[in-house]
Amino acid sequence: MADTKFGGIKIRNLYKIFGPNSQAYVEAVKKGLSKTELNARHGHVLGLRDINIEMPSGSIQVIMGLSGSGKSTLIRHINRLIDPTAGEVLVDGVDVVKMNESELREFRRHQTAMVFQKFALLPHRSVLDNTLYGLEVQGVDRAKSVEIAMRWIDRVGLKGFETKYPNQLSGGMQQRVGLARALANDAPVLLMDEAYSALDPLIRSDMQTVLLDLQKEIKKTIVFITHDLDEALRLGDQIAILRDGEVIQQGSSQDIVLRPADDYIANFAREVNRGRVIHVDAVMQPVAAGHPVNGATVAAGSSVEDAIKIIARENHKDLVVVDQAGMPLGTVDLKRLASAAVSHH
Ligand SMILES: Nc1ncnc2c1ncn2[C@@H]1O[C@H](COP(=O)(O)OP(=O)(O)OP(=O)(O)O)[C@@H](O)[C@H]1O
Ligand SMILES: [Mg+2]
Structure with a gap:
């Protein structure tokens, strides 16, 4: 069954309206009330409108769009850091939206890992102790955690740096620690929100290479947010482009560059090395x-x-x-x- 493949994600008819009375406006939004009208008439913000994306297990799904288009809102629905106003988020066929608190805690701990733009490393912990943090929280014993963490530290190219502290590392190295920490959890779903956006172009390109190389081995379902089209085209098996909370095109890199759905996308695509x-x-x-x-x-x-x-x-x-x-x-x-x-x- 395609639904139950490890780490596969299906987002169905997902809507998010921000504001105290969001449920009251879902029907109107479904009938076509625009983001501008919703805000002007009712003081609510349309975050997402009717999102439908299937992310096959083991593939890299890129979410792209300008600032404010809803990228973070969308990725945060996958581990339910945000509750939707309507719709389903199925991971391995299970609707994350319907999970109770303990199911959700288990799901977050074992099924998902996140890599953040600002690294979010613990400053008083060494590279090793940052990397094994998630395992420690899970109660994995020290020797086993160290073994697993050391393997990932090696795989992201940080061997020899395990006793260093975050403030002794460059941004690119800190991001490698963030990646090692996320991978040490061995969760099938990896969520990366602008993970590389703060890095210099060369370091950024290195990190893209690291991720692509690793993915050949780990085959996780990776959701990767960026507003850089070159990065999107390089990493994405599939790309979804958001504007004002709506998906305006989804497909492969070939679809996006050869058949841009509208001028907004054609404008991005123009800059690309075809x-x-x-x-x-x-x-x-x-x-x-x-x-x-x-x-x-x-x-x-x-x-x-x-x-x-x-x-x-x-x-x-x-x-x-x-x-x-x-x-x-x-x-x-x-x-x-x-x-x-x-x-x-
Ligand atoms: N908690 C909130 N309350 C009200 N509006 C919100 C909230 N979070 C997000 N929004 C609005 O939802 C829309 C999408 O925001 P989101 O942060 O998802 O955009 P983004 O694509 O991640 O942007 P960026 O590239 O700047 O990170 C924006 O209009 C934003 O103002
Ligand atoms: Mg964002």
């Missing part, structure tokens, strides 16, 4: 199964930029796009690749 983001699969001329595979090839899923490099190196007019088994899927030539790499908007 050659690096767009896959050859999206621009190839499909061929029949028996098409000959002679000359140079490029693997499906490669970027347009990689294909151009192969053409330049191999000095071929075109390339055959092949799947993992080496079967031909299509062909690309320089003209096709170059025109994909340049925006038409």
Whole structure:
């Protein structure tokens, strides 16, 4: 059953209205009352409107949008730091909204972990003791906690720093501790709200690499919030874009860049290095199964930029796009690749 896969999340018809009398306005909002009208007429703030997102177990779901679009509000519903005004939040098929206090406590402790923008490390604890904090709270014995924590400290690249204190570390290193601490809990769901937004560009890119490498092994359901499109495209198996509390587009990086739903998204997408983001699969001329595979090839899923490099190196007019088994899927030539790499908007 897809519903019960480990760490899979389904958000259904989720609404959040902020204010003392939120229930009173749900029906009006469902019928189309706008965020502006709700605020002007009733003094309530529309946080989220009719959010429907399915996050498959083991995938990275990016939530993107400008400041105030509802990203934090949305992610905080997943571990119910915020109660919805209406709707369901299913994790492994269980509705978080309906959990009682003790179920919720268990759920938060064992099913979810969070990584914060401001690291939220305990200043009087060493790297090691910060990392094993969650295990300590769970009552795991010291020797076992140390063993687990040391493994994650190593995996995030902090071996040798375990006795240091947060104020002795750079921002990037502190964020590594935050990540190690979250991973030590071994929860299937990892919630990251602007976790990398405070980092310098190079460090940020390093941390993206760390996360992608780790994900190959840990295969968690990661919900990652950012307002950086490059970061979203690099990390997201799926991307949902929010504006004024509504999802205005969701899909893969290819969908967002090649078929932006509106001008708001097209504007973001304009700044992107298309050659690096767009896959050859999206621009190839499909061929029949028996098409000959002679000359140079490029693997499906490669970027347009990689294909151009192969053409330049191999000095071929075109390339055959092949799947993992080496079967031909299509062909690309320089003209096709170059025109994909340049925006038409
Ligand atoms: N507790 C609250 N009470 C009233 N309004 C709130 C509350 N929390 C959030 N809001 C409103 O809900 C909307 C979404 O806020 P949210 O913090 O989710 O945005 P965000 O996308 O995370 O923004 P940022 O990028 O700045 O972090 C905003 O209009 C905000 O003012
Ligand atoms: Mg936020």
